[in-house]
Amino acid sequence: MVRFTPIEPLATSLEDAVVRARRRRISDLDAIAAASHDPDTLRWLDDTPTDLKARAAGMTRVEEAWRSGHAAPLVIADPATDDPVGLINLQFRSDDVATLAYSVFPARRGHGIAPHAVRLVAGWAFRDLGLTELLLETDEANAASIRVAEKCQFQRIGSRTALNSEGDEYTRLVFATWWRLGCAGDDAGPRGGASGDVVE
Numbered sequence: 001m002v003r004f005t006p007i008e009p010l011a012t013s014l015e016d017a018v019v020r021a022r023r024r025r026i027s028d029l030d031a032i033a034a035a036s037h038d039p040d041t042l043r044w045l046d047d048t049p050t051d052l053k054a055r056a057a058g059m060t061r062v063e064e065a066w067r068s069g070h071a072a073p074l075v076i077a078d079p080a081t082d083d084p085v086g087l088i089n090l091q092f093r094s095d096d097v098a099t100l101a102y103s104v105f106p107a108r109r110g111h112g113i114a115p116h117a118v119r120l121v122a123g124w125a126f127r128d129l130g131l132t133e134l135l136l137e138t139d140e141a142n143a144a145s146i147r148v149a150e151k152c153q154f155q156r157i158g159s160r161t162a163l164n165s166e167g168d169e170y171t172r173l174v175f176a177t178w179w180r181l182g183c184a185g186d187d188a189g190p191r192g193g194a195s196g197d198v199v200e
């Protein structure tokens, strides 16, 4: 699945009072690699920890994702220090639809970082990339991620059975939000308000 319309490069970082979403830099890689060993990240994102080889290839993969139209991987940074505090990624299904995936580094959880980042990136995706629908999928047992979907006013549209890396079945809840007709001039985010206006 891919986007055929080129992804407009993120000219400036997306930012509100709580988070900044920006392109990934080589200087982010140590923090990203350290966080990749977090048990919750491994469990809920079904990822593997980033080893040295993967870290070296990391920037190439990220640049290729942007170029090919597969994804727009971004870092969530602290707006005061610019230090990376998490990751957020738009994975394109078509020119109109993308899935959002995110993680916040363990020490920074519980401060609304993910909801703020989701709202910023969703606003950019609708406003500048012309997407009409954003999806968010999460394990039905991932209470923290479900809360993020709820806080950002995504609506639950269904569920599906998936297999994890060990071959065990689990249920993924599917949430969606849509571009609001008639708000093209607004700083539009998902339904219900301006970019960064998160319902906590």
Ligand SMILES: CC(C)(COP(=O)(O)OP(=O)(O)OC[C@H]1O[C@@H](n2cnc3c(N)ncnc32)[C@H](O)[C@@H]1OP(=O)(O)O)[C@@H](O)C(=O)NCCC(=O)NCCS
Residues within 6 Å of the ligand: 040, 041, 044, 045, 101, 102, 103, 104, 105, 108, 109, 110, 111, 112, 113, 114, 115, 137, 138, 139, 142, 143, 144, 145, 147, 148, 151
């Ligand atoms: C899901 C995740 C991104 C949420 O990010 P966040 O910035 O902590 O989001 P919030 O601050 O809005 O907290 C969301 C919920 O996390 C839980 N939470 C609160 N403090 C927490 C902490 N210190 N540690 C873990 N979870 C916490 C609460 O249930 C909270 O909901 P509440 O605000 O209604 O109490 C983060 O927990 C994470 O990175 N988890 C591992 C990766 C993951 O699951 N990604 C999503 C895959 S679909």
